[in-house]
Amino acid sequence: MFDINELERKWLTYKIKSYLPHAIIIISTLVIFITLFTTINYQNSKSRVQNGNTAAVAKDGNISKVKAETITAKKVDSNTQNTPLENTPQKAQETINEKFFNEKNETKKVETKVVLTPSLSFMDKINKSTVSEPIRIIEAEAPAVETVKEEERVIAKEEAITLEEPKGSINIKRQNIQNDIEQVIKRFKKSNDPTLSLFIAKSYYNAGDYNLAYNYALITNEIDSNQETSWIIFAKSLVKLDQKDKAVETLKEYIKQSHSANAKTLMDEILSGEMK
Amino acid sequence: MKSNIFKNSKNVFLDIVNAEDYIQIDRVSKMYHSFKDSVNKPLKMLLLYGKPGTGKSMFLTKLYHDLLSSRIVYLYQTPILDDSEFFKTLAKDILDVKYQGDLNFTQFMKILENRALDYVPIVLLDEAQLYSNFLIEKIRLLSDTRKIKFVITLHKTEKEDLIAKEHFQTRIWDSIELKNASASELKVYIQKKLMKANCFDSANMFKDSSVKLIHNLTHGNYRDTNKLLYILFDIYSHYHENNPAKINTISISNKIIEMSAIHTGLIHV
Numbered sequence: 213m214f215d216i217n218e219l220e221r222k223w224l225t226y227k228i229k230s231y232l233p234h235a236i237i238i239i240s241t242l243v244i245f246i247t248l249f250t251t252i253n254y255q256n257s258k259s260r261v262q263n264g265n266t267a268a269v270a271k272d273g274n275i276s277k278v279k280a281e282t283i284t285a286k287k288v289d290s291n292t293q294n295t296p297l298e299n300t301p302q303k304a305q306e307t308i309n310e311k312f313f314n315e316k317n318e319t320k321k322v323e324t325k326v327v328l329t330p331s332l333s334f335m336d337k338i339n340k341s342t343v344s345e346p347i348r349i350i351e352a353e354a355p356a357v358e359t360v361k362e363e364e365r366v367i368a369k370e371e372a373i374t375l376e377e378p379k380g381s382i383n384i385k386r387q388n389i390q391n392d393i394e395q396v397i398k399r400f401k402k403s404n405d406p407t408l409s410l411f412i413a414k415s416y417y418n419a420g421d422y423n424l425a426y427n428y429a430l431i432t433n434e435i436d437s438n439q440e441t442s443w444i445i446f447a448k449s450l451v452k453l454d455q456k457d458k459a460v461e462t463l464k465e466y467i468k469q470s471h472s473a474n475a476k477t478l479m480d481e482i483l484s485g486e487m488k
Numbered sequence: 489m490k491s492n493i494f495k496n497s498k499n500v501f502l503d504i505v506n507a508e509d510y511i512q513i514d515r516v517s518k519m520y521h522s523f524k525d526s527v528n529k530p531l532k533m534l535l536l537y538g539k540p541g542t543g544k545s546m547f548l549t550k551l552y553h554d555l556l557s558s559r560i561v562y563l564y565q566t567p568i569l570d571d572s573e574f575f576k577t578l579a580k581d582i583l584d585v586k587y588q589g590d591l592n593f594t595q596f597m598k599i600l601e602n603r604a605l606d607y608v609p610i611v612l613l614d615e616a617q618l619y620s621n622f623l624i625e626k627i628r629l630l631s632d633t634r635k636i637k638f639v640i641t642l643h644k645t646e647k648e649d650l651i652a653k654e655h656f657q658t659r660i661w662d663s664i665e666l667k668n669a670s671a672s673e674l675k676v677y678i679q680k681k682l683m684k685a686n687c688f689d690s691a692n693m694f695k696d697s698s699v700k701l702i703h704n705l706t707h708g709n710y711r712d713t714n715k716l717l718y719i720l721f722d723i724y725s726h727y728h729e730n731n732p733a734k735i736n737t738i739s740i741s742n743k744i745i746e747m748s749a750i751h752t753g754l755i756h757v
Contacts, residue, residue: 214719214751216726222757223747229757 263404406436413445422452440472447475451482492728493737497690498721500681501714505545505565507553511680513673516543519664524551526662527559527610527639532631534639538666541711544641547666548612551639561610567618574623582609582636593626600635608637616640668708675699677710678717689737690721698740705745705754712754719748 393415400408413428429446432439443466450459463479466472481487500509512520526534536544545565552563562581568574575596579585583603587595616624631638644665669677675694682691706712723744727735735741749755 214722216723216730219723219747219751222750223743226746226750226755226757 404435406432406439406442409435410439410442410445413442413449417445417449417452422449425449426453438470440470440474443470443472444474444478447478447482448487451487456482492725493687493689494721494725494728496685497682497687498718498725500685500687501718501721503711503714503718505549507546507549509681509684510546510550511677511684512550513669513676513680515673516547516666519666520547520550523547523662523664524554527551527555527637529662530634531637531662532634533628533637535642535663536639536666537642537644537663539644539668539709541709542666542668543710544643544666545614546710548614548639548641552612555610559610560607561612563612563614565614567613567615569618569620569623571620571623571626578611578636582611593629597630597633600630600633605635608635610637610639613638613640615643617642669703669710669713670708671696671700671703674703674706674708674713678702678713693737693740695739698742698745701742701745705749712752715752716745716748716754719751720744723747723751 393412396408396412396415399405400412409428409432413425413432416422416428417425425445426449429442429449432442433446436442443462447459447463447466450456450462460479460482463475463482467475467479478487523534523536536547538544548563549565552561555561560582564577568577572590572592575591575593576587579587579591579596579599582605583599585599587599613619613627619627627638627640630636675696678694678699679691682688682694702713702716706716720740724735727744735744746755750757
């Protein structure tokens, strides 16, 4: 005879034992897969972060280098002293589109089209208070301005003032362009595509932000040293940052390698003083 | 409540050597007829060998019953290990001589030579691996006289192989090795056995999957299968009487097969 309960208990033990190796194999396989998946994911994200950091380091390094070499802007007069230029990159970026938009009109008026960053506090002042006194608009076409920078700052100021009347439409456009650039920067950070960085460099150059134009041109050159446009933007930005010698030197090196006609032309223009 | 069909089924698998219960699957049936024909040929000795539980004893018992009607045949299912007792038994059965005291091989040979038998008696010895080497040698010498024909069964082990080699290699006229059943043969065996005892419902419960599991556990060994199925129907019978909800009569439960295997020691927990 047998004890059926005991037999059932033994059978249960047997089943557990017989399934145990399968369970161990399945769990081990799952653990291995999860570990591999996590490791791969971690490595991918790490490499992405490293790429981002490298770009950021390069960018920061260049900025500091440029900053160190950049000659501090001269103060134009007491009026301009009251409205100091904003140097923070974020604020500067906000003004890029405005500058970019106004630049097209400005090229007709001024031959040397250099737009400096307008003061945001100045903007705030405009936005907050209704201007009781008529603001004196400095003639943009005035050729008698002593230095280019002084002229540029005045133009920038003028542009900022003129924004007051057609407020709505200009603001919308500015934000859109700014958003566009930000989106392109995001895309560039993801893809590291030199075409995108070149576009950003061009946009900053056109907007008059030569520091950022210089940085992105430099990044583009690092990624793809055969981008002629990038070298030209790079050299032009240097000229705009009063680094004429460095620009010429860079162009010479590039011409040696590429024999680029456009680069030669630009170098001639810089040397002759046509390109300022 | 339905009648307990499992009780009868259980008794079918009692480990009893009975020629009437002998179930022959096709392969063994062919071997059997071939072996039976060999008995009628002028042979000195026949050897039936195989692992324990492959059906040698059943085979020999069946042969005995089949030959009984046409030949003078003696079956010794239990080995007679004492030499004197062995020859005294042969003398009594074959020669109808009741010998007092010890009877040795030489004395038996003398009696055999003095008796002019007009037939060759067939002696079937089961479990011959239990005989001593000396007695086996004497059996060999007896078979050489052609006055007695021996059919012996041996367990196929290393030792028995040696015995077969040394003593019977040149004398055995025919030999058959019995092997374990395949899964399909086992199914036929189980179902035939149950149907022979009119347990049709139980026979139909054995599907291929359950027979496969039984075959995996018993390796097709008939003795192990009988043991397992005896316990299996015992468990079924128990459930039928005490907890019928736990069983169904459509197919044999793998759980109960495994429980039976645990109880019989085929599965170690």
